[in-house]
Amino acid sequence: MGTTLIILTVVVVIALVGLIGIYNGLIGRRNRADQAFASIDVMLKKRYDLIPNLVATVEKYMVHERELLSELTELRTRAVTGDMTPAQRAESERQIDSALGRVMVSVESYPDLKASQNFLHLQASLNEVEEQISASRRAYNAAVTDYNNAIQMLPGSLMAGPMGLSQRVLFEASAAERQSVDVRSMFQR
Amino acid sequence: MPTTSHNQPSLAALYQGELRPILDELEQRRLRARKRALLSAAIIVPIAIVLALVLVRVIGPFGLIIPLAIGFIGWGFLVHGAMQEYRSYFKSQVIARLAKVIDPDLSYMPGGGISEREFSDSEIYRHRIDRYRAEDRFSGRVGATAFHFSEVHAEYKTTTTDSKGNRRTTWHTIFRGIFFIADFNKDFQGQTFVLPDTAERALGGLGRMMQGWGSKIDGRPGEMVRLEDPEFERLFAVQSTDQVEARYILSPSLMERLTRFRNEIDAPVAIAFVNAQIYIAISTNKNYFEPPALWRSGAALGQGDIEAYFKDVRLAEEIVEDLNLNLRIWSKQ
Numbered sequence: 001m002g003t004t005l006i007i008l009t010v011v012v013v014i015a016l017v018g019l020i021g022i023y024n025g026l027i028g029r030r031n032r033a034d035q036a037f038a039s040i041d042v043m044l045k046k047r048y049d050l051i052p053n054l055v056a057t058v059e060k061y062m063v064h065e066r067e068l069l070s071e072l073t074e075l076r077t078r079a080v081t082g083d084m085t086p087a088q089r090a091e092s093e094r095q096i097d098s099a100l101g102r103v104m105v106s107v108e109s110y111p112d113l114k115a116s117q118n119f120l121h122l123q124a125s126l127n128e129v130e131e132q133i134s135a136s137r138r139a140y141n142a143a144v145t146d147y148n149n150a151i152q153m154l155p156g157s158l159m160a161g162p163m164g165l166s167q168r169v170l171f172e173a174s175a176a177e178r179q180s181v182d183v184r185s186m187f188q189r
Numbered sequence: 190m191p192t193t194s195h196n197q198p199s200l201a202a203l204y205q206g207e208l209r210p211i212l213d214e215l216e217q218r219r220l221r222a223r224k225r226a227l228l229s230a231a232i233i234v235p236i237a238i239v240l241a242l243v244l245v246r247v248i249g250p251f252g253l254i255i256p257l258a259i260g261f262i263g264w265g266f267l268v269h270g271a272m273q274e275y276r277s278y279f280k281s282q283v284i285a286r287l288a289k290v291i292d293p294d295l296s297y298m299p300g301g302g303i304s305e306r307e308f309s310d311s312e313i314y315r316h317r318i319d320r321y322r323a324e325d326r327f328s329g330r331v332g333a334t335a336f337h338f339s340e341v342h343a344e345y346k347t348t349t350t351d352s353k354g355n356r357r358t359t360w361h362t363i364f365r366g367i368f369f370i371a372d373f374n375k376d377f378q379g380q381t382f383v384l385p386d387t388a389e390r391a392l393g394g395l396g397r398m399m400q401g402w403g404s405k406i407d408g409r410p411g412e413m414v415r416l417e418d419p420e421f422e423r424l425f426a427v428q429s430t431d432q433v434e435a436r437y438i439l440s441p442s443l444m445e446r447l448t449r450f451r452n453e454i455d456a457p458v459a460i461a462f463v464n465a466q467i468y469i470a471i472s473t474n475k476n477y478f479e480p481p482a483l484w485r486s487g488a489a490l491g492q493g494d495i496e497a498y499f500k501d502v503r504l505a506e507e508i509v510e511d512l513n514l515n516l517r518i519w520s521k522q
Contacts, residue, residue, distance in 0.1 A: 039433050128519040131375070135437035142415055142432070 022159055029147040033168060036140040043133045044079075044093065050129060051076045051096075054122050058103065061113035065106050072099040100126070137171045144168045200499055203290055204492045211282045215480065216489035218278055222271035223483050229267045233260045272483060279480035280325075287495070287502045292329055297502075299478075301326035302339040303368045311370075311461040311468035313382065315409060316363045320344045323368075325478045327505060332515040333522065336371035336505050340477055341470075366456070367477065369469040369505060373438075373462060374514050376521045379430035380410055381438055383447065383460040386426040418444040424451050438462050443512065450511050465521075469508065477501050 237260030244252025302323020429435035
């Protein structure tokens with residue numbers, strides 16, 4: 001009688017410890033994915049901060065691109081102030097990406113601007129931020145993959161449902177972004 | 190920026206012109222050193238034998254050992270002196286000239302080396318160091334990227350006492366090979382390590398799990414970073430104090446470049462990104478920048494040999510180019 005009770009207790013304790021372990025593991029992974037997502041935000045904010053400087057620097061030279069610059073400014077204002085759903089957010093980021101890209105292409109036709117110390121410095125800062133954004137996206141993707149694996153594989157998959165954890169989506173380059181890169185690299189060869 | 194293709198003709202010219210007489214002189218010195226070694230052996234050995242025979246009569250079998258040991262040490266001493274002279278001639282005349290061909294500002298110090306402090310600051314190897322030697326220090330600059338590298342041999346010792354109370358000291362190598370330090374082209378605060386991946390290659394997924402535990406036992410700061418490039422992941426295990434920063438440093442292009450570099454070098458490579466620098470430790474058993482052995486048969490160094498030495502001296506430039514360390518498009522200039 002005594003031994004059965006002991007065995008039963010041991011089994012229950014082991015099961016409990018296992019459950020707690022799985023639970024903590026899943027929560028840890030979810031929080032890490034959240035944290036990685038927040039780190040993207042930090043980097044995006046850095047980019048928002050650079051946009052006014054960029055506009056101020058280039059508008060003295062760029063006479064024909066007033067419209068493009070005001071579009072960029074507006075996009076930035078909306079991104080900083082507006083409360084957006086993640087989907088709108090992604091769309092707004094995509095537009096900022098594209099507007100920034102167009103500004104950088106237009107710079108090519110202003111040699112004075114291209115050579116100005118101020119602009120070179122801004123360009124370096126922008127490259128820096130872009131690289132940081134790409135790094136935090138990759139970190140987010142790694143964290144989400146880890147999280148998705150955990151909630152889809154045994155034993156985590158048994159607990160994910162009751163815990164209300166659902167799969168998350170990875171960041172991907174939009175079709176337009178991918179295409180523009182392809183075209184450019186084709187011309188360079 | 191100097192490149193190999195640009196330097197090849199000037200290397201041939203250097204060999205045909207300036208280096209030829211130096212290499213002939215080097216060969217003369219080698220033969221002289223060898224002759225001296227043989228000659229001193231010819232003198233020392235008979236004397237030692239005669240002395241030994243006499244001493245055996247006087248003080249017994251122990252008398253055999255003393256003259257032979259003294260003779261051997263004396264011979265070693267004489268040969269060592271000749272060998273040192275030969276080596277330093279080679280280094281100051283041949284290697285130093287090759288360095289100048291690559292870049293007049295590339296400085297070479299045969300006796301200098303990466304300091305023990307710099308070596309341990311990288312935290313690539315965390316074992317206690319009991320004996321540290323470094324030689325053949327090169328330092329220079331490619332564009333904005335300052336670098337220096339040298340040969341390093343770091344060891345630790347263990348002492349065991351057997352049942353009879355005899356103490357035995359054994360030396361174990363921590364690292365032996367080329368240690369390279371350069372300015373990195375991006376700013377960062379944390380510490381990121383790219384280490385040879387032994388566990389994962391041998392054990393697959395289980396090895397990956399063990400890496401996680403291993404890093405905690407090892408005590409190196411940071412946690413495992415899993416990256417997207419499968420080829421890179423197969424060769425290396427990455428550990429960092431900052432997941433985002435590790436990916437900022439290890440961009441897809443740098444991962445690809447590191448994979449290619451590792452495959453070309455074909456030796457274990459460990460890398461640390463610490464203090465805004467990149468530290469690269471390449472483990473090899475080859476003793477670099479040394480003249481041909483005293484007992485080598487055959488003629489003086491040919492152009493092929495010189496090209497091989499040239500390639501070794503150019504290692505740093507090659508690393509900077511291969512890893513594109515001079516690309517300065519980010520905030521750090």
